[in-house]
Amino acid sequence: MVGTPESHTGWTFITSHARVxxxxxxxxxxxxxxxxxxxxxxxxxxxxxxxxxxxDGYLSHTRAGRTNTYRIEPDKVLRHPAEAGLTVASLLSLLVRDETERTRTPAAPH
Known part of the structure; x- marks a missing residue:
């Protein structure tokens, strides 16, 4: 894992379900x-x-020994009416780091 974020208090924009x-x-x-x-x-x-x-069909898993391998359903539509038509893939495109991002050093705070 790249690193564990610092603890945070107060509200955030992203839900725990989206983070997981x-x-x-x-x-x-x-x-x-x-x-x-x-x-x-x-x-x-x-x-x-x-x-x-x-x-709810957004995720499934298979088990091999003690390891779970998860499979996300990228075409599944998000649940809330305000996000009508948006898919899991569109949400994840905002949240998941790509390979180049993972290897880059963090930017200095503004």
Whole structure:
């Protein structure tokens, strides 16, 4: 994993469900423990979110030994009427770092 973000208090723009989905999109074999650390959630909260996403068809997984491999449904439409017509892929295009971004050093704060 690239690094764990600093803790944060107060409101944010992105929901925990979107953060978990983005972490999985970034690494389909990521462990719940690592998602929890990255998203600053408990492992129990991450397991519940994954269950929500699977139940509604946004995510599925296969198990090989002790490893889960997640599969995101990129064409699934987002749930809220305000995002009518937007897909999971369009959301993830905003949230998931591409390979060049991962290898680049972080920019200095403005």
């Amino acid at each position: 989905l983005a972490a999985i999109a970034d690494n389909p074999n990521i462990r719940i423990r690592d998602i929890a650390a990255h998203c600053r959630l408990t492992e129990r909260a991450v397991a519940r979110i994954i269950s929500d996403l699977e139940q």
